[in-house]
Amino acid sequence: MDRRQQKSREAIFNAFNRLLEKKHFNNITVQEIIDEANVGRTTFYAHFETKDILLKEMCTGIFEHIFSHELPSESTHDFSEAEHGLDEKLTHLLYHLKDNKGNMLGLFSGYSRDLFLRYFKEYLSEIFMRYPDCMRTDVPADFALNYMVGSFAETVKWWINRGMKETPEIITDHYLKLAGYN
Amino acid sequence: MDRRQQKSREAIFNAFNRLLEKKHFNNITVQEIIDEANVGRTTFYAHFETKDILLKEMCTGIFEHIFSHELPSESTHDFSEAEHGLDEKLTHLLYHLKDNKGNMLGLFSGYSRDLFLRYFKEYLSEIFMRYPDCMRTDVPADFALNYMVGSFAETVKWWINRGMKETPEIITDHYLKLAGYN
DNA sequence: CTAACTCCGAACAAAATGTTTGTTAAAATA
DNA sequence: TATTTTAACAAACATTTTGTTCGGAGTTAG
The missing domain is CATH 1.10.10 (Arc Repressor Mutant, subunit A)
Structure with a gap:
C-alpha cells in the first residue's frame, strides 16, 4: 500500500x-x-465515507489485532484450544486491552466507551461460542450467550471506568465467580 | 402549566x-x-436547549413514571417492601416496559436502545441497592452491583431485540437463574 | 379586561457537510 | 532514468444544519 x-x-x-x-x-x-x-x-x-465508518474501521483494526491471538485459525490443531480454559482466555484478553490502553485511550476511557463496547461484544461472542460447556442449559442458548457476553462487557466497562486498577486475573476471577463458573 | x-x-x-x-x-x-x-x-x-437534552428529558419522564411504582417513598412503612422479593419487583418492572412499548417504541426498538439503556441503568441501580441480600459478598460490593445491573440491562435488551415475545415471568426466571439467585 | 405568556414564521449569521477542480508531489512501473 | 499512476492538497462551491433574534398574532390566567 x-x-x-x-x-x-x-x-x-x-x-x-x-x-x-x-x-x-x-x-x-x-x-x-x-x-x-x-x-x-x-x-x-x-x-x-463518514464519521461512523471511521469509528468502525478503527474498532475493527484494534480487535483484529487483539483477537488474532485469541482466535487461532480453524486449521490449528484443536487440542491447543482445549489446553486453555475460558479463564485464561479472558485474562489474556484483558491484558491485551490494558496494553493497548495507551494507543486507544480515547476509545477506552473517553466518553464513547459504549460505542467501543458494542463492537467489542461482536468479537466477544466468537470467544464464548467456543466454550459451550460453560453455558447454562436450563435457559435458551442464545439467552445464555447474550448473558455471558453482556455481563463480561459490563465488567470490562466497570474495570475501565476505574482506571484498570485491578489485575486482569482479579477481574476474571470476580467475573467467573458471579457467572457461576466456579 | x-x-x-x-x-x-x-x-x-x-x-x-x-x-x-x-x-x-x-x-x-x-x-x-x-x-x-x-x-x-x-x-x-x-x-x-439541545437534542441531547430532549432525549434525556424524555427518558427521565418515562422512568419516573415507571419507577414511581417500584420505588415507594422512604416514608412508606418498610415491611411493604420486604413483602415483595426481587423477583416480583423485576417482573413488575418488565410488565411496565411491555405496556409502555407502544408509547415508547422509538426508544425501545429503534436504533437508540443503547442510549435508552444507559439511563435505564441509573434507575435500575436504585432498585438493586434495596436488595443487598442478593448481592454476592466474595467480590467488591460495587463490582457486584454493577454486574447485577449490567447483566439485567443486557437481558432486557435481548428481550426487546426479539420483540418481547416471552412473558416477564420467564425473563425474570432466566435472569435470576443465571445470576445465581435461585 | 388586561397583562403576561406562548407560538409562529421569517430572516439571519455561523458552522458543517460533501463535492468538484486543477495543481503538485510522491510512488510504482517499465 | 523516464513515464505513468496515484494520492494529497487548497480553494471554491452549493447545500444543510444550527442557534438566535425580531415583531406580530393568538391564548391563558388573574
Whole structure:
C-alpha cells in the first residue's frame, strides 16, 4: 500500500483518538478531525465515507489485532484450544486491552466507551461460542450467550471506568465467580 | 402549566419518538423534529436547549413514571417492601416496559436502545441497592452491583431485540437463574 | 379586561457537510 | 532514468444544519 495513504490514515486515526479523549463521538465534527490531523478535506473523504465508518474501521483494526491471538485459525490443531480454559482466555484478553490502553485511550476511557463496547461484544461472542460447556442449559442458548457476553462487557466497562486498577486475573476471577463458573 | 406548553412539548416528544423508530439518534436533525412535530423553530429551542437534552428529558419522564411504582417513598412503612422479593419487583418492572412499548417504541426498538439503556441503568441501580441480600459478598460490593445491573440491562435488551415475545415471568426466571439467585 | 405568556414564521449569521477542480508531489512501473 | 499512476492538497462551491433574534398574532390566567 502507498506509504502516503498509511501516513494520512494514521494521522486521522490519531487525531480522532485524541479528540475522543476530550469529547463524545457525537459532538466531534469532521472539520475538527481534519484540523487536528492536519490533512486536507478531500483526503479525509477519500479515506472514510463518514464519521461512523471511521469509528468502525478503527474498532475493527484494534480487535483484529487483539483477537488474532485469541482466535487461532480453524486449521490449528484443536487440542491447543482445549489446553486453555475460558479463564485464561479472558485474562489474556484483558491484558491485551490494558496494553493497548495507551494507543486507544480515547476509545477506552473517553466518553464513547459504549460505542467501543458494542463492537467489542461482536468479537466477544466468537470467544464464548467456543466454550459451550460453560453455558447454562436450563435457559435458551442464545439467552445464555447474550448473558455471558453482556455481563463480561459490563465488567470490562466497570474495570475501565476505574482506571484498570485491578489485575486482569482479579477481574476474571470476580467475573467467573458471579457467572457461576466456579 | 400553560396548556400550549404541554401541547408543544407532547408534539415534540411524539415526533421525536416516531423518528427514533426509523433512524438513529445521531442522524436525526432538529429540523426533522420540527417538521414532524409541526412546531416553530423558536418553539423547539424554547423547550429544549439541545437534542441531547430532549432525549434525556424524555427518558427521565418515562422512568419516573415507571419507577414511581417500584420505588415507594422512604416514608412508606418498610415491611411493604420486604413483602415483595426481587423477583416480583423485576417482573413488575418488565410488565411496565411491555405496556409502555407502544408509547415508547422509538426508544425501545429503534436504533437508540443503547442510549435508552444507559439511563435505564441509573434507575435500575436504585432498585438493586434495596436488595443487598442478593448481592454476592466474595467480590467488591460495587463490582457486584454493577454486574447485577449490567447483566439485567443486557437481558432486557435481548428481550426487546426479539420483540418481547416471552412473558416477564420467564425473563425474570432466566435472569435470576443465571445470576445465581435461585 | 388586561397583562403576561406562548407560538409562529421569517430572516439571519455561523458552522458543517460533501463535492468538484486543477495543481503538485510522491510512488510504482517499465 | 523516464513515464505513468496515484494520492494529497487548497480553494471554491452549493447545500444543510444550527442557534438566535425580531415583531406580530393568538391564548391563558388573574
